[in-house]
Amino acid sequence: MPAFVLHRSRLTPLQSRAWRWPNRRLRRCSREMFFVRASSDPSVAHSKKSPFPSARRVIIASTRQISARAMQRPAVRFGLPSIGRCGARQECETAMAWRGAVAHSTTPVQCIGHFIMWLTMSCLICLAVTVGAQGTRPAVAAEPSGPKPFDSSLRPQIDALAHEAMKAQHLAGFSLAIARNGTIIYAQGYGYRNVAERKPATAHTVYNVGSITKQFTATAVMLLQEDGKLRVDDPVGDYVPGLPCGRLVTLRQLLNHTSGVADYLTILNNSTLTMPKALAAIRGSRLTFKPGSMYRYSNSNYILLGVVVQKASAMPFDDFVRQRIFRPFGLTATSVGTTPLDMRDGATGYTVVKGRAKPVNTKDDSAAELDFPDGAVNTTVLDLVKWDTALDGGHIVKPETLSMMFTPSHHRADWPYGYGFGFGLDRVNGHREIVHEGEWTGFAGENATFPDDGFDIVMLSNTDTFQEDVLKRRIFRLFYPNQR
Structure with a gap:
């Protein structure tokens, strides 16, 4: 099964939180835009470098801060409950540059393969957010710019x-x-x-x-x-x-x-x-x-x-x-x-x-x-x-x-x-x-x-x-x- 890799776009960085599963990483941020790409090699699951064309991507961003560029892309929109601390619901945007992916496909089999890959990634994202909404609180990654907690060291x-x-x-x-x-x-x-x-x-x-x-x-x-x-x-x-x-x-x-x-x-x-x-x-x-x-x-x-x-x-x-x-x-x-x-x-x-x-x-x-x-x-x-x-x-x-x-x-x-x-x-x-x-x-x-x-x-x-x-x-x- 391919490993799904989350890649961050080059937008203004702010503090974010990360949740991890084996060979998968989902990251939420109110201002950044992230891309999930597929890889058959689990070793690249946390790499910032992807071997796949940029057209084959699932874009996740908060609608509160989503950019105009993201809104111009072909998108399938659905409402998802927020898993933030405030407990309020927020809408997420899911989009796939489908036409771009088809343009890179040379055979019907590749076309079908890209569609299956997109569908699988969308299901995994929905499942991850649903699990978080049901009360399973994933581990929070340390924020590098925050204070260091006091410990015996x-x-x-x-x-x-x-x-x-x-x-x-x-x-x-x-x-x-x-x-x-x-x-x-x-x-x-x-x-x-x-x-x-x-x-x-x-x-x-x-x-x-x-x-x-x-x-x-x-x-x-x-x-x-x-x-x-x-x-x-x-x-x-x-x-x-x-x-x-x-x-x-x-x-x-x-x-x-x-x-x-x-x-x-x-x-x-x-x-x-x-x-x-x-x-x-x-x-x-x-x-x-x-x-x-x-x-x-x-x-x-x-x-x-x-x-x-x-x-x-x-x-x-x-x-x-x-x-x-x-x-x-x-x-x-x-x-x-x-x-x-x-x-x-x-x-x-x-x-x-x-x-x-x-x-x-x-x-x-x-x-x-x-x-x-x-x-x-x-x-x-x-x-x-x-x-x-x-x-x-x-x-x-x-x-x-x-x-x-x-x-x-x-x-x-x-x-x-x-x-x-x-x-x-x-x-x-x-x-x-x-x-x-x-x-x-x-x-x-x-x-x-x-x-x-x-x-x-x-x-x-x-x-x-x-x-x-x-x-x-x-x-x-x-x-x-x-x-x-």
């Missing part, structure tokens, strides 16, 4: 990358969490949260997250807009008195770093930071550019936004984020107003000096920054996954609000993606990424989510020289190896 590869980063960057410790569609698929700690006491880092270790805090501050502002307590186009002077640029700069420009307000960290000595000193430095500084004319990252923007949250909500910043974000969404290990050292499973901060991780006096340095809305949050990788899942799922702010937050400011030519409201917007291997890095004395980390893929990578370290972005991209390629 990936664990040693992730561990190898993590240990390589630990050694190359002289890290004291760090924690890693990977999630897909809100479910943790990998969570692990490496090294130590306290080297001297040999306390290991785990997925539950608490770190200061530095500027990742800005995600929470921006969300607090947007919650207040949804409450009707403020508008992002209000001038900041409505909420922060005594600011010379108060009528020139809007909350929107603070959120997306287009305000021109000078960064207080370039004015003050980090070791003497307090909130009153930071505000005094901001009030005494001049704008570095015309508001709205360009992008320049400035921590001062989020210092001012913290004051806005306090004024509009009539409660301290840390109380507002605790009541509206941390508690409702189960961020039980997340806090503002303390230091990691004061918390259970808290990490000691380190910096690298001459190739070795040395502890820094994070308790004294952080004590003055307890209520800073640009970098005061302490949390774990597990809580950040909860945060990503709740935010991206539309459970914290409305979808239209989230869309506004994820819209770039478009003021930086050398950065084609940009910054939204508290979130960096980037692409990794062609995948849209919502991301923010954080660094403070003794700590560094990154919170990256890929909303179109439902994929999250969160890394936090108690070493402030951690190059987290390099490791993130290497881990991402393990799950998406065939991307750009």
